[in-house]
Amino acid sequence: MPDGPAPVQEPVLDVRSLKTVFKTRSGEVHAVNDVSFDVRPGELLGVVGESGSGKSVTMMSLIGLLPSPPADIRGGQVLFDGNDLLATDAETLRKVRGGRIGFVFQDPMTSLNPVFNVGFQIMEPLRRHMGMTKAQARLRACELLELVGIPDASRRLKDYPHQFSGGMRQRVMIAIALACDPKVLIADEPTTALDVTIQAQIIELVKDLREKLGMAIIWITHDLGVIAGIADRVMVMYAGQVVEQAPTRELFGNPQHPYTRALLETIPTVRGARPEKLNVIQGQPPILGAAPSACPFRDRCAFRFDRCDRENPVRIPAGPGHDAACFYDFNTGGPRGA
Amino acid sequence: MLDEPKQPLVRVDNLKMHFPIFGGLLRRRTGEVKAVDGISFDIFEGETLGLVGESGCGKSTVGRSVLRLYEVTDGSVTIDGRDIAHAPPEELRQMRTQMQMIFQDPQASLNPRMKVSEIIAEPLREHHAGTATERRQRVLELMDQVGLNRDFANRYPHEFSGGQRQRIGIARALALNPKFIVCDEPIAALDVSIQAQVVNLLEELQNELGLTYLFISHDLSMVRHIADRVAVMYLGRIVELAPRDALYDDPLHPYTKALLSAVPEPDPAIEEKVERIILTGDVPSPSNPPQGCNFCTRCPAVMDICKRDEPEFREVQPGRFVACHHFNDII
Numbered sequence: 104m105p106d107g108p109a110p111v112q113e114p115v116l117d118v119r120s121l122k123t124v125f126k127t128r129s130g131e132v133h134a135v136n137d138v139s140f141d142v143r144p145g146e147l148l149g150v151v152g153e154s155g156s157g158k159s160v161t162m163m164s165l166i167g168l169l170p171s172p173p174a175d176i177r178g179g180q181v182l183f184d185g186n187d188l189l190a191t192d193a194e195t196l197r198k199v200r201g202g203r204i205g206f207v208f209q210d211p212m213t214s215l216n217p218v219f220n221v222g223f224q225i226m227e228p229l230r231r232h233m234g235m236t237k238a239q240a241r242l243r244a245c246e247l248l249e250l251v252g253i254p255d256a257s258r259r260l261k262d263y264p265h266q267f268s269g270g271m272r273q274r275v276m277i278a279i280a281l282a283c284d285p286k287v288l289i290a291d292e293p294t295t296a297l298d299v300t301i302q303a304q305i306i307e308l309v310k311d312l313r314e315k316l317g318m319a320i321i322w323i324t325h326d327l328g329v330i331a332g333i334a335d336r337v338m339v340m341y342a343g344q345v346v347e348q349a350p351t352r353e354l355f356g357n358p359q360h361p362y363t364r365a366l367l368e369t370i371p372t373v374r375g376a377r378p379e380k381l382n383v384i385q386g387q388p389p390i391l392g393a394a395p396s397a398c399p400f401r402d403r404c405a406f407r408f409d410r411c412d413r414e415n416p417v418r419i420p421a422g423p424g425h426d427a428a429c430f431y432d433f434n435t436g437g438p439r440g441a
Numbered sequence: 442m443l444d445e446p447k448q449p450l451v452r453v454d455n456l457k458m459h460f461p462i463f464g465g466l467l468r469r470r471t472g473e474v475k476a477v478d479g480i481s482f483d484i485f486e487g488e489t490l491g492l493v494g495e496s497g498c499g500k501s502t503v504g505r506s507v508l509r510l511y512e513v514t515d516g517s518v519t520i521d522g523r524d525i526a527h528a529p530p531e532e533l534r535q536m537r538t539q540m541q542m543i544f545q546d547p548q549a550s551l552n553p554r555m556k557v558s559e560i561i562a563e564p565l566r567e568h569h570a571g572t573a574t575e576r577r578q579r580v581l582e583l584m585d586q587v588g589l590n591r592d593f594a595n596r597y598p599h600e601f602s603g604g605q606r607q608r609i610g611i612a613r614a615l616a617l618n619p620k621f622i623v624c625d626e627p628i629a630a631l632d633v634s635i636q637a638q639v640v641n642l643l644e645e646l647q648n649e650l651g652l653t654y655l656f657i658s659h660d661l662s663m664v665r666h667i668a669d670r671v672a673v674m675y676l677g678r679i680v681e682l683a684p685r686d687a688l689y690d691d692p693l694h695p696y697t698k699a700l701l702s703a704v705p706e707p708d709p710a711i712e713e714k715v716e717r718i719i720l721t722g723d724v725p726s727p728s729n730p731p732q733g734c735n736f737c738t739r740c741p742a743v744m745d746i747c748k749r750d751e752p753e754f755r756e757v758q759p760g761r762f763v764a765c766h767h768f769n770d771i772i
C-alpha cells in the first residue's frame with residue numbers, strides 16, 4: 104500500500120464527460136455515459152466494475168481505438184500533453200499510441216498478430232517510435248522479455264504467439280506496452296492469465312517504472328486484492344458511469360456506493376474462514392438502450408427510495424478526494440442532504 | 442466431501458507431453474519443450490480436482506492431453522476404465538460424449554455467426570442425438586439448467602455479457618450428458634460476482650448430475666472454494682497434491698508455500714500484514730529444466746542434494762503427496 108497522497112501535480116491525462124455510443128442493428132448501446140477522471144504523473148489509478156460496465160470501451164475511446172461505425176464518440180475531451188486527443192488528427196494519435204501512451208489489451212490472443220513472431224512485434228514499435236536500429240531493437244526486446252519473466256528470451260523472440268501459454272502472451276503484451284517508456288500506461292486486465300507469483304513480479308516491475316520514470320498507470324482489473332496492493336486511488340464503474348472514486352484505503356474502509364459495498368462482499372480469499380456458498384450480487388445490470396434517466400443500480404439496490412427512480416445521481420463529494428453517485432447517505436442512514 | 446471411498450473415474454499415469462522445437466536454417470528438430478513431464482493423479486467420481494500453478498507450467502496441456510486433444514508423448518490416461526490415450530478412432534468418438542471441456546475465453550470458443558440455440562445443439566447434431574424436435578427440446582432444457590432465459594435462444598453470442606456467454610459454453614458442454622468436464626480457467630475473464638455465479642452453478646450441477654471436474658485455474662481463492670483436492674504444478678510436474686483444507690491450512694512444498702503467500706489480500710489493512718515469500722532466481726525453461734529438483738533455482742529452502750537428485754513424488758501423510766527432499770525421511 105503506497106503512503107499517503109503524492110504532492111499535488113497537474114494531471115498528465117484528463118478525461119472530461121466522455122460519451123460513447125454503439126449503433127447496432129437492434130438499436131443504440133450507450134456504453135459510456137459522461138465519464139470523467141484524471142491521473143497524475145507517478146500515480147496508479149485502479150479501475151474496477153461489473154463486466155460490461157464500460158471500462159474497456161472508455162479506454163479504447165480515449166486513444167481512438169474503436170472502429171467507427173459502430174462506435175460513435177458523442178462528446179467529451181481527453182487532454183494529454185496539451186492536446187485534446189478526441190480533436191486531434193489520426194497521425195498524431197498514432198504517434199501517441201504505443202509511444203507516449205502504452206496500452207495492454209484485455210485479450211492478448213486477438214491483439215497479438217498470429218502471423219508475425221513475437222520478436223518482430225516487440226521490435227516494431229521500438230524502431231518506429233524510438234528510431235532504433237534492428238540490432239538495438241533486438242537487444243532491447245530481449246531485455247524486455249526478461250523483465251517480464253519469460254525464460255530463454257533470445258530464443259523465444261522467434262516463436263509465434265500460439266507457441267506461448269496464455270499467461271506468456273499476456274506478458275509479451277506488457278513488454279510491448281512498456282517498450283517505449285510511456286508517460287501513461289493503460290493496462291486492461293493485464294494479469295488475469297497470470298499466476299500470483301508472476302503477477303507479483305509484474306507488479307514490482309510496474310511500481311519500479313512508476314517511480315523511476317514517473318509513469319502514470321491506469322490498471323483495470325476484477326481482482327480487488329491487486330487493487331488493494333497497488334492502487335493509489337480507485338474508480339468504480341457501473342453501467343457506463345463512474346459511480347464512486349476514492350483513495351484506495353478509503354474506498355475499502357468506507358465505501359459510499361451500494362454497488363461498491365455489494366462488490367466488496369463478493370470477494371473470496373485464501374485466508375480466514377471459507378463460506379459454504381459464494382456471495383453474488385443478485386439481479387442483472389440494465390440494458391443501456393439510452394442514457395439512463397434514473398439510477399442504473401436501483402433494481403439491485405437495497406437502499407433504493409423514490410428519488411432513485413426519478414433522477415440519475417451525479418457524483419457528490421463524500422470526503423477528501425472521495426465522491427459517489429448515490430442519493431443515499433450511509434453516514435446519516437437516510438437520503439443525502441436530508 | 443465424499444462419504445465412501447469411490448472408484449477413480451480418471452486415472453493419469455506418468456503422462457508426458459513434449460512439443461518439438463525446430464531450429465536452424467533447415468528447421469530441424471533441435472530439442473523439445475517438456476510441457477508435461479511425467480505426472481500421475483486420480484480423480485474420483487463426483488469429485489473436483491483443482492489444478493493450479495505458474496503460468497506456462499503445463500496446466501492447459503494436462504487438460505488437453507487428458508481429453509486426448511493431443512497425441513501424448515508417453516503415459517496412460519484411463520477414463521471410466523477405458524484407456525483413452527490409446528483408444529482407436531471409433532471408440533474414441535464414443536468416449537468423447539462422456540468428456541467435455543469448458544474454455545477460458547467463451548467469446549473465442551463460440552461461433553459468432555451461430556445462434557445460441559445452434560451453438561448448444563452443435564454437439565447433439567455432431568453425434569446424431571435425437572430428432573430435430575428432440576434436440577430443440579433438449580436445448581431449452583439445458584438453457585433452463587444453466588439459468589439462461591429461453592427467450593434468448595435466437596440471439597447471437599455478442600449480444601450477451603461475459604457471464605452469460607460462459608453459461609452458453611457450459612450448456613453446450615452439458616448437452617451430451619458427460620460424466621467428466623475439464624474446466625480450463627472458466628472464470629478468469631469475469632468479474633467477481635459473475636465468477637461466483639458460475640462457480641455456484643458448477644457446484645449445483647455437480648450435485649444434481651454427479652459430475653466430475655478437473656478445474657484448472659490460477660485463482661487460488663476460487664479453487665479453494667470449488668475443489669475437493671488440489672494438485673500444484675511447477676514446470677511440467679506435480680509438486681504437491683492434497684485435500685483442499687490441508688493444502689490451504691498447512692502447505693508442505695516450498696513452492697506451494699510461496700504461491701499461497703503471494704495471493705493478494707482484498708483488504709488493505711490485512712494486506713499490509715501478510716508475510717510474503719518473494720521468489721527470486723531464474724525462472725527455468727521447460728525446454729531446459731534444471732538438474733535435480735525442478736524448483737531448485739528459485740527455492741528458498743534449497744539444499745545441495747536438490748541440485749543433484751530429482752525428488753520423488755511420494756505420500757508423506759495419508760492422502761498428501763509431495764515431491765521435495767525435505768520430506769525424504771518420512772516413511
Ligand SMILES: Nc1ncnc2c1ncn2[C@@H]1O[C@H](COP(=O)(O)OP(=O)(O)OP(=O)(O)O)[C@@H](O)[C@H]1O
Binds near residue numbers: 156
Ligand atoms: N462493438 C460493439 N457493439 C455493441 N455493443 C458493444 C460493442 N463493444 C462493446 N459493447 C457494449 O459496451 C458495453 C461496455 O463494454 P466493455 O467492453 O467496455 O465492458 P468492460 O467493463 O470492459 O467489461 P469486462 O469487465 O467484461 O471486460 C457492454 O455492454 C458491451 O456489450
Ligand SMILES: Nc1ncnc2c1ncn2[C@@H]1O[C@H](COP(=O)(O)OP(=O)(O)OP(=O)(O)O)[C@@H](O)[C@H]1O
Binds near residue numbers: 496500501
Ligand atoms: N503448441 C505448442 N507448441 C510448442 N510449445 C507449446 C505449445 N503449447 C504449449 N507450449 C508450451 O508448453 C508450456 C506449457 O504451456 P501450457 O499452455 O500448458 O501452460 P499453462 O500452465 O496452461 O499456462 P497459463 O496459465 O499461462 O495458461 C509452455 O512453455 C508453452 O510455451
Ligand code: SF4
Binds near residue numbers: 734736743
Ligand atoms: S526439493 Fe529442494 S529445491 Fe525442491 S522444493 Fe524441496 S527444498 Fe526446494
Ligand SMILES: [Mg+2]
Binds near residue numbers: 158159160291
Ligand atoms: Mg473489458
Ligand SMILES: [Mg+2]
Binds near residue numbers: 268269270500501502
Ligand atoms: Mg493455460
